Amino acid sequence: MEEIQTKQVPCLDCDSTLEVVDDIEIGDILVCEGCGVELEVVNNNPTELDYLYVQK
Numbered sequence: 001m002e003e004i005q006t007k008q009v010p011c012l013d014c015d016s017t018l019e020v021v022d023d024i025e026i027g028d029i030l031v032c033e034g035c036g037v038e039l040e041v042v043n044n045n046p047t048e049l050d051y052l053y054v055q056k
């Protein structure tokens with residue numbers, strides 16, 4: 001029986017905490033529910049986020 005592990009990573013911009021699955025991969029994109037900022041996973045052990053720069 002598999003159970004999805006999650007961990008909590010603090011947002012870079014606000015006090016919200018992002019809940020991410022434990023097997024998240026580098027390059028995955030997260031959106032903060034608190035401030036809407038887009039964050040990219042840049043490291044996975046431990047999980048680190050950085051701002052996602054999008055050319056529009």
Ligand SMILES: [Zn+2]
Pocket residue numbers: 011012013014015016032033034035036037
């Ligand atoms: Zn935020």
